[in-house]
Amino acid sequence: MRGHLIGTYGLLxxxxxxILVFSLxxxxxxxxxxxxxxxxSAQSIPAILALGAMIPIVTGKFDLSIGYGLGLAHVMAMHLIVGAGWPWPLACLVVILGGAIIGALxxxxxxxxxxxSFIATLGTGSMMYAVTGWITDGARIVPGPEGLPPAFTAIYGSTFLGLPAPAFYVLALAVALWLLLERLPLGRYLYVIGANPRAADLVGIPTRTYSIYAFTxxxxxxxxxxxxxxAQQQIGNPSVGLEYLLPAFVGALLGSTAIKPGRANAMGTLVAVAVLAVGLAGIGQLGADFWATPLFNGATLLLAVGLAGYAARRRLRSGASTRRERRRSAGVTGGRSETRPPSPP
Known part of the structure; x- marks a missing residue:
């Protein structure tokens, strides 16, 4: 029981x-x-990316194109608003739907x-980076003197209840993914595919279709x-995006060691992102050098992978032990009595 509590709430x-150490x-x-x-505000986009990276991980796949996709999406939004003169709501809708199409591909x-999935998404990510360079011609997309529409920049810069609006986007996305994965049949199918694709096929789950859903x-x-x-940067920078890849996977993998140890889950990812955010903010305020951030992210990624593997193995051992106990109990209660009747004289 104690081990279960530590595994579930230890990261929290x-x-x-x-927080206590840095506060003191x-x-x-x-x-x-x-x-x-x-x-x-600073960690909202890494948190959203971590939640996005978590979805294919549920099915046992990895999407390494998310960093390149982020760069392409933000450049495309700036290109449509600044270069093509599209209304910003239409531009945002097209970019978001375009992201879904790329995920489906x-x-x-x-x-x-x-x-x-490592090779495939790395290849498509490289192609996305090429498209980003083609759109921008290697230069930044800078708005004119009139700037971007205030309503567009308010998507990121506004506040709600005294806190940055992006924080509520992260919370809403985490709750939506929690409901999807933990309370709906779609989520259960995705977890079954991630645990044992062959067993999912045998019980009639269309594994290919649901895996495509995860990437979408x-x-x-x-x-x-x-x-x-x-909306945050207000310029189109073709080189932005890759720096978000590592923190996203750190959050997604580390999140599989919390709340639901042994499997990727939305609330665990949220807790993992909180650990990263607090740690980076604390070491930054303590005056750490610039190289401390990639060192922290890299070391945490190794720790996350190790802990995730340990949690998964522990979960499998616990499940196997439970099944053995059930079979033993069934044998005792439902089996024939070991006592033989007395032999006739």
Missing amino acids: AFTAVL ALPDTFPTLRNLSSIL NGVIVEFGQID GSGLVVGFAGVLLA
């Missing part, structure tokens, strides 16, 4: 410990509403091309993150 408790070390700057708003390539959902989330990035 670690977040609380980090930086009492004038860290435990403030201004710092909280800064953390929520990733799924088709992986499932019907029978190409490993990931692309949809990446498109939305690209729109937010365009």
Whole structure:
């Protein structure tokens, strides 16, 4: 029981410990509403990407194109609004739907091309990077003197209840994915595919179709993150995107060790992102050098992969032990009595 509680809520408790440590070390700057708003604002896009990366991981696949997709989506949003003069709501809708289409294509390539998801999405990501360079011609897309529509920039820059609006986007997305994965048949099918694709086929689950659904959902989330990035940066930078790839996978993989240890889940990913956000903010305020951030992300990724593997193995051992106990109990209660009748004289 104690081990289960540690596995489920250990990462959440670690977040609380980090907050306490940094608050004691930086009492004038860290435990403030201004710092909280800064953390929520800065980490909203990595959090959304982590939730997007988590969806294919549920099925046992990886989408390495999300960083490239983020760069393409935000450049495309700027190109349509600034270069083509589209109304910003239409441009945002096209970019988000375009992200979903690219995600579906990733799924088709992986499932019907029978190409490993690492290789397939790395290849499509490289192609997306090429398209980004073609659109921008290697230069930044800068708005004219009139700037971007205020309503568009307000998507990222506005506040609600005193906190940045993007933080509520993250919360809404996490709740939506929690409902999808934990409460609807679609989520159960995705988990079955991730646990044992052959067993999913045998029970009649169309594994290819649902895997494509997972990649489509990931692309949809990446498109939305690209729109937010365009509203945040207010320029189209063709080199932006790859720097978000590592934090996204750290959050998604580390999240599989919390709340529902042993499997990727939305609330665990949210807790993992909180750990990363608090840790990066704390070491930044302590005056760490620029290389501390990639060092922290890389070390946390290795830790996340190790912990995720351990949690998965522990979950399998626990399930096997439970099945053995059930069979033993069934044998005792439903089997024949071991006592033989007395032999006749």
